[in-house]
Amino acid sequence: MPDAAPAASLDTLLEGLNDPQKAAVVHGDGPLLVLAGAGSGKTRVLTHRIAYLVRTGQARPGEILAITFTNKAAQEMRERVGLLLGHSTRAMWVMTFHAACVRILRSEAPRLGYTRQFTIYDTSDSRRLVKRCLDELDVDAKRFTPAAVLNQISDAKNKLRDPEAYKQLQGSYYEQTIASVYERYQQQLHSMNAMDFDDLLNNVVACLELFPEVRARYQATFRHILVDEYQDTNHAQYRLLQLLAGKAGESPQNLMVVGDDGQSVYSFRGADIGNILNFQKDFPNAVQIKLEQNYRSTQNILSAANAVIGHNRNQIPKTLWTDQGEGDVIVVRELEDEHAEARYVVGEIERLVDEGVSRAEIAIFYRTNAQSRVMEDTLVRREIAYQVIGGTKFYERAEVKDAVAYLTILGNGQDVVSFTRVANSPRRGIGQTSLSRVINHASTMGIPVWEAAEDPMGVPGLGTAAVKALGRFMDTMNGLRAKMDEGIPVGDLLEAVLHETGYLDALEAERTIEAQGRKENLEELIEVAREFDHATAQDPGLDDTVDVFLQQISLVADADTREDDEGLVTLMTLHNAKGLEYPIVYLIGVEEGVFPHSRSIEEGTLEEERRLMYVGVTRAMRSLTLTHARRRAVFGGAPNYGLPSRFVAELPTDLVDRQGTASGWGAANVAAGAPRPRAVSSWGASGRSGGGGGGGGWGGGGEATPSYRTGDDVVHAAFGDGVVTGMQPGGMVTVRFAKDGSERTLLAEHAPMQKA
Incomplete structure (x- = not known):
């Protein structure tokens, strides 16, 4: 070990750690499994370990890859390591799996036939593309819902099964149909220069497996790899870590994983508890340390x-x-x-x-x-x-997704999903049939959808009105792309997009509470972009470009909104x-x-x-x-x-x-095994946005059940002002609420709601 730090400095770093924590922090070379019970100070161990590696000269900051599951956890880890070291952690790779993979792919994607400006599809984008594939293959979307099909595809990707491997599995008609959709879906993604979240991991794994020189370079780059919440990893993440750590005897395998098998609760997301249970079998030289002292709870x-x-x-x-x-x-x-x-x-x-x-x-x-x-x-x-x-997240709101799609198509003219989303939003006379003709023409000619839309006269079967509407739209979009190419700040570009496309004007014309709320959401998105511009101005290592901005917001996780x-x-x-x-x-x-x-x-x-x-x-x-x-x-x-x-x-x-x-x-x-009650099988069938039924009203029992008609204004105790949009058998009433634009089906007799 290089004699790089004064002993007093190291003593300070180890101060206050209990014996197992200290053993984990000062561990030498080789794989390390830290079983961190709830409240046992695992983040403290991880951050002190990183600081110890740098302070002792075992690794330079740029040789450390520290993986977390949320952006918030990564930010907290960066800040805490920075405080321990007393200097910037900018060179360290302290980030989520997906962020690390994006960073690698921005360099390596051309090896797999993508450009470096590939688009990242979120779940909604992916679901929309799956729906298109179902339609193209003439598959019944009622039996094979896009959400269910996408879930199967995601599960296959988590297990590193590409369409060909998935096809080889013995399966039912349902699974064979999924295989066909999966194959078409991947072809479409690739043709649009896009990846979904699962592809980010799988494509890095593919790069490391297919190109030994790439694998050797990243193994040499990351001398120490540390992983938080290891019990939540899936097979693809496990394989990625295995490739980066190298083989026993060929590399030190400096892989430290921290987790608690007792808190492995995400199998529905593909997490494999076997990764942590079998760690010592997969890495035979691994040392195991248990953190059992809890600093949170009473005995x-x-x-x-x-x-x-x-x-x-x-x-x-x-x-x-x-x-x-x-x-x-x-x-x-x-x-x-x-x-x-x-x-x-x-x-x-x-x-x-x-x-x-x-x-x-x-x-x-x-x-x-x-x-x-x-x-x-x-x-x-x-x-x-x-x-x-756990309610509706900011970046999942329709108007925010529209704005993001505008920015996406400006940067990636091959992105059919984003083009489809914005071409007629707000409505400008470009119907679904016209859009389909433009997309089919682009596919037939092998050109980006942007290029096809720029020449509407050349699109077979496009009516005169659609040609004019598309021409006006693309004139606006070309003007906006010119501004983007000039390098104006992302916040200014986004503001220009929302004004020049008529999006904000359309919301203003609605004159509703919902439209006002959507405007406020878009104003908040502009503020997000301005904060990004400010951050990039302060950090010369970051590019103030649309694709970097989109990359950052696409990686925001649910837990980060707390x-x-x-x-x-x-x-x-x-x-x-x-x-x-x-x-x-x-x-x-x-x-x-x-x-x-x-x-x-x-x-x-x-x-x-x-x-x-x-x-x-x-x-x-x-x-x-x-x-x-x-x-x-x-x-x-x-x-x-x-x-x-x-x-x-x-x-x-x-x-x-x-x-x-x-x-x-x-x-x-x-x-003692008494008879079980009737299973409550419908619990969890729909989330909070699906509304709810029973429950005592504001005044409790004795009041007459109110009668509603479509169009009635109502006030709900939790959801606020709304309007009745429909009635259903059994006393159910559907209400659209102004606060978030959601529709909920409620039981009129028990809902805490009254006419306004």
């Missing part, structure tokens, strides 16, 4: 978590402990139904706030998004401010809760069929549900309350009578204060 909470996860067979055993004392016992409260459950939780929150607790210290977790509605209604009625994590607000109670699903912590946690709906979810019972994935329970329990710092209801209505239908979750039975009795148990069903009945 009672940790003992409960240890007891629950102990029922899983497929795990690497670890025992969390703390020196922070035993703390309060865990409260398990049984309630009559979901409304009583919500009233109880909200009542407890009111009591805590009266005692001086900040609302920001309190979180409510649930298994599925659909469970939040009754809780939200109750919070609204009691006038308690709250935030829901807001910290001093005055808000936080609501979220257990999956969204991973990685967070709150002093006071309420975990609602802990019932068989709800949690564990009925689907997991049917599919045999109970161990993952139990890991999700472990995640939920270990988010709590000092107070944890679990609630379950004797009956629960699903979307306002007939109530399902339920048992307490088996996870309740797995809690040690001496750690639990059971309250309100009036029914004959107790945790012991579940453990």
Whole structure:
């Protein structure tokens, strides 16, 4: 080891670390598996390890690749390493898998037949392209929905199966059809110089496998690779790391992975728990270090978590402990139904706030998004401010996606999906038939769609009106492209796009609350672009170009949208809760069929549900309350009578204060194998945007059911002003809400809603 740092400096770096943490930080060459239990300081270990490598001269900043799963985590890691080292971390590759792959592909993409200005397709873009492929292949889109087909394609890519490999699998007619669509989809992506998120990983893997000189260069570049949340990696990510780390005996294999198999809860996204469970088999020289001291929770909470996860067979055993004392016992409260459950939780929150607790210290977790509605209604009625994590994200809003598509087609004239999205938005007389003719002509001639649209007279079958409309549109677009080529700031370009295409004028002409909200979203997007311009002006290493701007915003992850607000109670699903912590946690709906979810019972994935329970329990710092209801209505239908979750039975009795148990069903009945309740199979079938059904209205029971007609103005307790857009059998009413433009189907009898 080079003698590059004064001993005192290194002592300071290692100060305050416990023995296992210190062992991980000072580890020498070779693979290292750090099993980091919940709240055990894994980020501290990672950041100190990076700083230690630089401080001791084992690696220069540019020789370190540190991988995270969110942009927020990467930013936090960069900042913390910078503080430890006292200088910039700009040369380090501290970023997400996708960002690292984009950076590699901006250099290597031409080897695979792409230009360096390739477009990155998000899920909506990909779904739209899949729909086109389904239409071209004359496949029934009702039986093969674009979302379902894309999910199958993504799963294949996560497993590194290209269309040819997917075809070779023995399968049903359904799978054979998926294979045909997959093949067409990849051809179309490549012809449009575009990649979806999965391609970013797969194409880097392909580069490293196909070109030994590329593999050797990046193996030499990254002398040390560190990976956070390793239990969440899929097969493609595993293969990428394997290629970068090199083979045993040929390279030091300086790969450090940090994770917790007990928190592997993303199999539905392709995560493979086998990656962490088999790490020492895949890397035989690997050292294993367990971080079991918890700095977050009381011992009672940790003992409960240890007891629950102990029922899983497929795990690497670890025992969390703390020196922070035993703390309060865990409260398990049984309630009559979901409304009583919500009233109880909200009542407890009111009591805590009266005692001086900040609302920001309190979180409510649930298994599925659909469970939040009754809780939200109750919070609204009691006038308690709250935030829901996991709603519609900024970059998923239609007007924002339109603006991004305009910028995309300016930079990449081959992008058919972006062209299709913006050519008639706002409406300018270019219909779907005309668009199809332009696209087909471009495909037939083998030219970019931009080039075909520039010469509308040359497009067979295009009517006179469409020729004129397309000509005017392309004149505008060529003017905007000229501005882009002049190198004007992205913020100015985006503002010009929205004005000169008539997009903002069209919103202004609507004169609705929804249109005003969309304008405000676009103003916010311009602000995002201006912030990008400012950041690039400060950092000479960044290019102030449209494609770099689009690359940055395309990589924003869901978890990065979380807001910290001093005055808000936080609501979220257990999956969204991973990685967070709150002093006071309420975990609602802990019932068989709800949690564990009925689907997991049917599919045999109970161990993952139990890991999700472990995640939920270990988010709590000092107070944890679990609630379950004797009956629960699903979307306002007939109530399902339920048992307490088996996870309740797995809690040690001496750690639990059971309250309100009036029914004959107790945790012991579940453990003893009592008859299961009817499965709540429709929970989670639709997200929060799908609305919801049952639930006591503002005044509770006795009022007459309001009668609605299409066109009625209404006010909803949680969603605000809206207008009735349709009626359905069974007392269901569809309402379009002004605040976010969403449409929700509600049960009129129980919805907390009244005529305006």
